[in-house]
Amino acid sequence: MNFDGLRVAVTGAARDTGRLLAEAFADRGAYVCLSARNLAVAEQAASVINQRGPGRADAFRCDLAEPDSVRAFAAAVADRTERIDVLINNGAVYIEGDDLTHAPDDKIENVMAVGGTGTLLLTKHLLPLLRASARPDIVNMISACGETGHRRSGAHPAFYAAKHAHAGLAEILSHRLRPEGIRVISLFPPDFVQDGPRQASGDLTARSVVDCVLFAIGQPRDCFIREFHFEQVRPSRG
Numbered sequence: 001m002n003f004d005g006l007r008v009a010v011t012g013a014a015r016d017t018g019r020l021l022a023e024a025f026a027d028r029g030a031y032v033c034l035s036a037r038n039l040a041v042a043e044q045a046a047s048v049i050n051q052r053g054p055g056r057a058d059a060f061r062c063d064l065a066e067p068d069s070v071r072a073f074a075a076a077v078a079d080r081t082e083r084i085d086v087l088i089n090n091g092a093v094y095i096e097g098d099d100l101t102h103a104p105d106d107k108i109e110n111v112m113a114v115g116g117t118g119t120l121l122l123t124k125h126l127l128p129l130l131r132a133s134a135r136p137d138i139v140n141m142i143s144a145c146g147e148t149g150h151r152r153s154g155a156h157p158a159f160y161a162a163k164h165a166h167a168g169l170a171e172i173l174s175h176r177l178r179p180e181g182i183r184v185i186s187l188f189p190p191d192f193v194q195d196g197p198r199q200a201s202g203d204l205t206a207r208s209v210v211d212c213v214l215f216a217i218g219q220p221r222d223c224f225i226r227e228f229h230f231e232q233v234r235p236s237r238g
């Protein structure tokens, strides 16, 4: 797949899946606006991409928990490019725990601020740049925890709530932006591993999740893939 000239913005892109996504697009020729909470780590990840090519990356600070940082990121991207073709809403905070009372309030606020408000504000502030693209896509890295009726994860209720907020945003935007030709592509993976054998008996890997994104973005413009859902490995009976 060749994404030469594609302009992509990614949140939480200095490590793990966000970084894999940034690298996968740059490996195929794209220009990446690579953002992270910490500018220094974003710069490091961008520099690896720029040394390798063929695509290139600029590093930006974007703390999704801080609305001012989100707006500053969108403004800085607008200073560099007149359009964005793909926005990837990847950054999120995970917390574990069955019991609602077992996480401090400030942690819960942070989970909701990043996955809920921050993601929504960034999408809002980058929408003008997406509207300036001839092939605009918004990719949402959600989670099976954002599916209605999903109860299998040991994630804290705040994570479920944040992912449902993200899923709700994606659902209505997909419908409302369809007439403009803006595709809203959402992924609802179960727990996945960054690395591992890509076999039926193993866990889903980040590489396979990234390949789903590349596939959806690579489709012709009549093809609006709205959601990816995944079957989990069934726990073996002892």
Ligand SMILES: NC(=O)c1ccc[n+]([C@@H]2O[C@H](COP(=O)([O-])OP(=O)(O)OC[C@H]3O[C@@H](n4cnc5c(N)ncnc54)[C@H](OP(=O)(O)O)[C@@H]3O)[C@@H](O)[C@H]2O)c1
Binding pocket: 011, 012, 013, 014, 015, 016, 017, 018, 036, 037, 038, 062, 063, 064, 065, 089, 090, 091, 092, 093, 094, 114, 141, 142, 143, 144, 188, 189, 190, 191, 192, 193
């Ligand atoms: N891994 C899984 O099992 C799984 C399953 C389903 C869905 N997902 C979703 O898929 C996406 C990628 O997963 P992952 O495993 O790569 O997640 P991860 O390892 O937990 O990484 C999360 C990313 O979000 C960033 N982030 C955290 N707080 C932020 C903030 N305030 N502002 C901006 N960025 C922030 C992190 O940056 P820092 O380096 O600054 O912390 C990191 O880059 C996430 O949305 C995740 O919820 C993951």
